[in-house]
Amino acid sequence: MSNAVQTSWAAQVHGAAKIYGSGENEVRALDHVTVGFEKGAFTAIMGPSGSGKSTLMQCAAGLDRLTAGTAFIGDVDITKLGEKALTLLRRDKVGFIFQQFNLLPTLTAEENITFPLDLAGRKPDPAWMTHVVNTVGLSDRLHHKPSELSGGQQQRVAVARALVERPEIIFADEPTGNLDSTSSAEILSFMEGAVKEFGQTVVMVTHDPVAASHASRVLFLADGRIVDELMAPTRDSVLDRMRNLGD
């Protein structure tokens, strides 16, 4: 394990292990995984259900703690951070898009977008804000409450929220899992666009080969290990690899 942390990684884990339970019930959700997420890249994580995708993402994002190994965001070893420092790091350096329950129901779309900045007591850059909002096509929905938005629109708000604070890295766990194919495609192209145009780093967990094909690199997980990797994926090549993994 090298001590010299390479700064071209937005986030990385070294020898990451996560064990749930003990004795007979022991589950090795992550089994000594070492992986880095390149700055400005769009990485997809795929694998069968229960293979450890969410666990890997959560540990890399500082939502959960590893049983063993180290995790870095930028050049900060997050396994050494206390609860509060870790929270502040997430607030300032990490963006999140979840499958559902992304938004605060009492806040308008606009307020939801600026929520992490508000927590930090920062103001969004107005030009950047307008740009992001226009990109995701929410400019006429800014003052609506989440209950007045469709599922796809709600996910767009979540994407905008992740983009507007220009985080070091965005983690998305099945962001399109609840959406129809049209809305999915929109959300994916926004994320892809953010990577290409603004150099945003994105890590996305997905089950969908089409979704994975928007990424520049796909990691395949099985039983808590990285078992394969694919660069510049297409829908078919992803399907192909998945079949080869033999599940």
Place this chain on the structure above:
Amino acid sequence: MFSYALKSLRANITRLVATALAVILGIGFLASGLMLTDAMRSGLTGDVEEQYQNVDFAIIATASSEQSSGMDFQLTVPESVLATARATPGVEAAAGEIQADARVLRPDGTTANLRSQGRSWIADSELNPLSLDEGSAPKGSAQVVLDRKLASEAGASVGDTVSVQTPAGTKQFKVSGISSFGRQDALDDGGTISFSEETAVQVLNAGTPGFSDVLLRTSGDPATVQAALEEALPTSVAIQTGEQFVSDAAESASAFISLLRPVLQGFAYLSMFVAAFVIFNTFSVVVTQRFRELALIRAVGGTPAQVRRSLIFEGMAIGVVASALGIVVGAGLAIGLQALLRQFDLEIPGAGVKISTYTVVLCMLIGVVVTTLSVIVPAFRAGRTKPVEAMRSSAVDTSGSSAVRAVFGAIFLLGAIALLLANRFVGVQWFYLTFGALFLFIGLFIGGPLLARLFAILVRPIMALFGMTGRLAADNAVRNPKRTATTANALVIGLFLVTLVTVSGEAMKTSLVDQLSSASSPDFIVSSQGAIDPKLVSSIDKTPGVTNTAAIKSSVAVESTGQATFVSAASLDELTKSAGLKVTSGSSDAVASGAGIAVPDFSNFGGGALSSPGAIGAGLGDVVILRTLDGQELSLPIVAVYEGSLESFVGNIMNPETFKSVVGEKPVSQVFVRVEPGQADAVGQDLEKVLQGYTGVEVQPGNFIGQIVGTVFDFLIAAVNALLAMSVIVALVGIVNTMTLSIFERRRELGMVRALGMTRQQVGRMVRFEAVLIGLLGTLVGMGAGILLSWVVISSIADGAIDLSFNWARVGLIFLVGILVGVVASILPARRATRLNMLDAMSEA
């Protein structure tokens, strides 16, 4: 699936505890209220009910039997009635009660208690309200029984010989026994001296036969006995059932109770309200939540009706068990509260708790009914929601904001304000006041959710100053306006009443005390149970700041009719200067010259403690005939009448010579003192110093009635507030419950904001803000309503005459208490919220 079941069970246990706790506390509150009021009631009425419980009928005199000869208006039951009653079939035992003033003298010749009463000892032990603790019943003409307290005041024990002053004169009696009255010492405030029946007739009635009432113990059918009695007895007497007699006796045993009863009853209703609120609120939250989960069960095939039925059974079971526990908790609370008040020297009457059947039945009934209703209402409501809705996450609830609600809420609120304000302009009328208050509450309950929203709109900009956490807290507080309103309303009721009682009670007290102070009274009364040394009288006179004194000698004299009457030797002029005594008719010179006596005028007062000619309407020109020490009768014309407020201190006033010829040589027993205006406090302290070394002599502020009234009000305010404090505690628990459940509902959202970078401290602060806001809402609405009503009440008592201002310090204190409730209520939910596992919270489906 198994782990899901376990998890669900764990969540359900939390909810079960929350709901059971709500019922336990609600019912505990109600039960303790009922128990305390029972204890107070029995403490105040004494043990009258128990002690007279064997009385089946009582014969009392009616107005037509007045022996309106001269000034003796005493209503008596003729002696012949007793014999007639005893001869009536079905009457097992009959006893006549006789009662008159009597005093026991200590060995040094001083009076043991100025307010003691003489009674005849009833031979039938079941009819006798008194019980014998020591010794034996009085026999013959030379024995008496004293009650425990009076015996110790007189320094007498069984076997001793004491001098007793009665209307028939002073005589030696042997103390044959010591009596008590239930758990108290005596039936009469100042103590009871019991004579044998024949002796009582002689010394208390001065030989005139007749009873204040006749008590009967009967057997067989009560209606037959009553008919037989009615047949046999003269029309000049009336027959009362035992219950009537007891309730009359209880009533007269304490004037307090009539004042306190509506307060206590009101308190019981209030406790019922608050209990119902807390229970209803908790269940609405829980059942709605359960139904959301049950959407799953329904999808599997359970019908809403099945689910509802099982929920209702569950609710009833909780209702029964938790209500029973609540009664136990209530007993604990009541004992605790009594102990707590005692710590603060605020003795509330009655000790221990009485758990009456009524309390148990009422508590169980209310507990089960309210709990069941609390389950049924939200269960039906939730059952109607579509599964899709039920599956949705805890979004913003827009219920409670309908136009109908707004219109009705506004109508009631405006109607209430109009009605209450009407009092201000046309004078207080119960119609306006009652309906005003009623409308106010209906308005608050219908319009509560809207008020909550309005409140949120108003506080949001202020809360936004605290950043995102403040802003979200304001939003979250009205996520479910109905729930927030119900939660806050529990506090509203408590604080409304605390404000009303404190503010207007205080004002009423000031007003009454002021009115009483303007009546005649000295600044100080120096008094002694024995004698006041003449040297002390002159030192009091010489104390700097003292402008006038009046030394008074007092004693009990006997009228020719046998009535005892209170007489004093004093100068009316001195009394005028030192105690503001007002001669309403006649002349003070005539009294001073010994031409006659002065009697108090009772036209403005209810009556005196001691019977006095003035008390029964005698006036200028009437003649009072007193027995002198040497057995002569002395006719004394009434030559002056004075305003009655000093009656209990001086009685009938005569010059020293007349006094001496009637009752003999007596020492000075009271000195009335007038001081320079504004010097009362300083002079009072000096007087205390002057009195040092004179045992048994004490100085009291002269505005005695004012003092008593003030104390009574202080007590009432304290007692009611102490009881209301519990309603505030229950409201606090209500906030804790609502908040805990809301947090449980929003756990996913809390997980999400933690992921997005909200620190634990921020989450905690957000939850605390929310609880404080709910507390603030309840406080503002409750205090607002309380202040509004107080203002109306105060301005109506004031009548422009007395300037009454709000005690803003108290109002401020109540406000702080309200805020404190919110802060305290937030501790637990905030801890729960900060300890939520972020990932668990997010991943739960």
